[in-house]
Amino acid sequence: MAQYREKTLYESFPALRYVLYAITALLLSVMHVVFVRLISVQGIAPDLLLVLTAWIALAEGQFIALYAGFICGLLFDVVSADVLGTNALAKTMAGFTAGFFFRHVEIPKSLGGMRLLLAVGVSSFIHNLAYFFFYVRPTEMSFTGFFLQYGIATTLYTVVAALFPMLIYRSTRLVR
Amino acid sequence: MYRLIELVVRFKEIVSLCALIVICFSLMSWTHTGQLGGFRAVIVGGIGWMQSAFAWIPNPVSMKSENAALRELNLQLSEERASIRQALIENATLRKMLEFKKQSPYQVISADIVGKTTTEVRNFVTINKGEADSIKEGMPVITDAGLIGTIIGTSSGFSIAQLLINRDSRIAAKILRSRIDGIVTWEGEQDLVMKNIPKSYDVKVGDEVVTSEYSNRYPNNIRIGWVSKTIDEPTSLFRRILVKPSANFSTLEQVYVAKVIPNPERLNLEREIEARLRERRRIR
Numbered sequence: 420m421a422q423y424r425e426k427t428l429y430e431s432f433p434a435l436r437y438v439l440y441a442i443t444a445l446l447l448s449v450m451h452v453v454f455v456r457l458i459s460v461q462g463i464a465p466d467l468l469l470v471l472t473a474w475i476a477l478a479e480g481q482f483i484a485l486y487a488g489f490i491c492g493l494l495f496d497v498v499s500a501d502v503l504g505t506n507a508l509a510k511t512m513a514g515f516t517a518g519f520f521f522r523h524v525e526i527p528k529s530l531g532g533m534r535l536l537l538a539v540g541v542s543s544f545i546h547n548l549a550y551f552f553f554y555v556r557p558t559e560m561s562f563t564g565f566f567l568q569y570g571i572a573t574t575l576y577t578v579v580a581a582l583f584p585m586l587i588y589r590s591t592r593l594v595r
Numbered sequence: 596m597y598r599l600i601e602l603v604v605r606f607k608e609i610v611s612l613c614a615l616i617v618i619c620f621s622l623m624s625w626t627h628t629g630q631l632g633g634f635r636a637v638i639v640g641g642i643g644w645m646q647s648a649f650a651w652i653p654n655p656v657s658m659k660s661e662n663a664a665l666r667e668l669n670l671q672l673s674e675e676r677a678s679i680r681q682a683l684i685e686n687a688t689l690r691k692m693l694e695f696k697k698q699s700p701y702q703v704i705s706a707d708i709v710g711k712t713t714t715e716v717r718n719f720v721t722i723n724k725g726e727a728d729s730i731k732e733g734m735p736v737i738t739d740a741g742l743i744g745t746i747i748g749t750s751s752g753f754s755i756a757q758l759l760i761n762r763d764s765r766i767a768a769k770i771l772r773s774r775i776d777g778i779v780t781w782e783g784e785q786d787l788v789m790k791n792i793p794k795s796y797d798v799k800v801g802d803e804v805v806t807s808e809y810s811n812r813y814p815n816n817i818r819i820g821w822v823s824k825t826i827d828e829p830t831s832l833f834r835r836i837l838v839k840p841s842a843n844f845s846t847l848e849q850v851y852v853a854k855v856i857p858n859p860e861r862l863n864l865e866r867e868i869e870a871r872l873r874e875r876r877r878i879r
Contacts, residue, residue, distance in 0.1 A: 449645060452642050452645065452646065452710070452712070453642075453645050453646055453649050453710070454649070454652075456711060456712070457652065481608050482607055482608050482611065485608060485611050485612055485615060486611070486615075489615045489618075489619075492619075493622075497638055498638065498642060499712065499717050500639075500712075500717070500719055500747070500748060500755055500757075501717060502623060503622045503623070503625075504618075504619040504620065504621070504622030504623035504625075505619075505623060507615075507618075507619045507622065508615075508616060508619035508620070508623070511612065511615045511616065511619065512612075512616075515608070515612050518608070553623070554762060555762070560762065560782045560783055561782070561783075564783065565783050568783060569783075
């Protein structure tokens with residue numbers, strides 16, 4: 420009985436979770452376009468949709484994360500006026516990578532702990548590798564230079580941004 | 596068949612990953628930034644509307660650099676003011692002498708920047724004028740300082756301009772003093788780059804770089820920037836020329852869109868010749 424009471428509406432209906440993920444993705448992509456300039460440092464900004472992809476990977480598993488990454492990437496391509504498919508590919512790969520950190524029996528622990536940061540860090544690294552590879556491919560720019568200049572910094576900033584959902588989740592779990 | 600389905604289900608992650616990668620590659624080859632038609636116009640309009648609604652929020656991080664740039668500009672302007680006064684008097688006299696008619700080589704549309712994406716490598720600005728103000732894709736965007744970029748997307752009330760500091764920037768340019776032609780590109784640094792200029796050519800630091808008459812996208816003689824450094828490439832006959840953009844992209848607020856669109860006949864002819872040459876090379 421006690422176990423039944425602990426289940427929230429959110430936990431009982433997976434479909435509701437997916438609707439929430441979709442709304443969050445939409446809000447984050449709008450936030451990215453409108454507000455991310457306010458928190459960008461030297462042209463480097465955190466990738467909020469990637470944090471969401473990693474979150475979904477740890478909460479739902481690799482299979483769902485793949486599609487979440489693809490949809491988030493496509494959304495990002497559309498709102499950021501980028502070449503359609505570039506971010507979708509990078510975020511699909513990021514979702515796949517983050518999926519390796521999924522532990523079915525430790526979901527709350529993963530989302531409220533270091534595993535989320537690790538998943539965001541590793542998947543962001545893979546994401547930026549893929550993204551910048553395709554970004555510099557049609558030009559004569561140096562991939563290494565570009566990746567070191569923007570890729571690493573973006574990865575670190577994205578990990579810092581992931582701290583906030585992790586701490587919020589951890590505090591709400593402790594309150595319960 | 597059953598085994599195949601079982602195999603797909605068993606490795607559904609890998610199969611999905613492969614399928615999604617194929618879809619992504621298809622999307623990349625199917626389209627580029629300018630090929631989304633009406634859908635893109637809706638997105639541009641939506642984003643423009645949202646950015647203009649929140650444009651009043653100041654950016655605390657860029658305030659510092661903006662202030663520094665404005666102080667520098669203020670100093671420059673006060674120095675220039677004195678010389679302009681003198682020049683105005685001279686100008687009035689000379690105009691009378693030459694019966695100079697003030698003529699703008701092209702019409703311009705003034706616009707305010709309502710959104711800026713200068714994060715990482717996506718360098719775009721959203722302006723509050725669009726198709727309703729006769730802005731079209733391909734029109735150059737300028738300020739009093741010089742060339743800023745090109746319009747790459749429009750809706751009825753907003754347009755998105757791609758800045759010069761973008762991987763797709765390739766501008767036919769020339770050194771104004773010595774008339775040396777080259778292509779200016781951006782390679783991820785603060786400065787633009789003019790490459791494949793022979794070492795024997797006369798290029799000096801401080802030379803002004805402007806758009807060339809060979810450009811099929813921009814009117815000629817629009818300032819791009821100044822030569823900030825020349826680097827002799829070892830084991831090569833050429834040198835790299837770094838060009839500091841004349842416009843400060845972090846402090847842009849107002850821009851002008853020049854009502855100039857590439858000549859379609861010229862573009863078609865150039866594309867046709869390029870395709871023929873490519874075909875010849877393929878046959879060889």
